[in-house]
Amino acid sequence: MKAIIESGIKNSMSYRVYRALIDELAQRNSATGHNPSGVQIEFTMLNSRRMKRWDKTLKVSATARKKISQFDTKITWLVIAESWCGDAAHILPVLNKIAELNNNITLRIVLRDDNPLLMNSFLTYGNKAIPKLIMIEESTKDVLTTYGPRPSEAAEYVNRFKVMNGTLTESFKEDLQHWYNDNKGKNIFDDITEILHQLKSSSVCQ
Numbered sequence: 001m002k003a004i005i006e007s008g009i010k011n012s013m014s015y016r017v018y019r020a021l022i023d024e025l026a027q028r029n030s031a032t033g034h035n036p037s038g039v040q041i042e043f044t045m046l047n048s049r050r051m052k053r054w055d056k057t058l059k060v061s062a063t064a065r066k067k068i069s070q071f072d073t074k075i076t077w078l079v080i081a082e083s084w085c086g087d088a089a090h091i092l093p094v095l096n097k098i099a100e101l102n103n104n105i106t107l108r109i110v111l112r113d114d115n116p117l118l119m120n121s122f123l124t125y126g127n128k129a130i131p132k133l134i135m136i137e138e139s140t141k142d143v144l145t146t147y148g149p150r151p152s153e154a155a156e157y158v159n160r161f162k163v164m165n166g167t168l169t170e171s172f173k174e175d176l177q178h179w180y181n182d183n184k185g186k187n188i189f190d191d192i193t194e195i196l197h198q199l200k201s202s203s204v205c206q
Helices: 002-010 015-027 038-057 062-069 086-100 116-120 152-165 170-183 186-201
Strands: 075-081 105-111 132-137 143-147
Touching: 002 075, 002 105, 002 116, 002 132, 015 038, 015 086, 015 105, 038 086, 062 186, 075 086, 086 105, 086 170, 086 186, 143 186, 152 170, 152 186
Parallel strands: 075 105
Antiparallel strands: 075 132, 132 143
């Protein structure tokens, strides 16, 4: 596992480089992945606009800032993503805001389809669901915990709909995007700050 983690980190990029990649792909009518479809290209163009908006408008509460600043262990956040993933476009800007507030957190992003061993090691109910955040202790490369592919409230929303309807419809997916827009990253901030608090309180980060 450590070899897979180290390979993933080696193949990863910073948030700034990832954002530049998304914008470039959008301008070229392309997408990440080995054989991007027309739908994936359309979503990459949409996600470029989404991320640009979130980068400018996301606000961090004073309570969240305090919790983030108290985390004092060097960790790497390795996020598995792709340019066309709608959830990633909403979640990654929030993770970047958090990482910017604490020098102990290094955010790196790796592409799913270029790193199959890494993705297969962090499946969600057997699926290659993204984005997937892997929190790694920097010195030992031990995996502390994971997060994703959706924030807790969105995950419950999705699970309830699947129980009732079997699969996600296009109209539901649109509703989910409205949920992200209305929530403005609050659920993600709450989830991640709680995880950081738990890690700081546990023996792994002492």
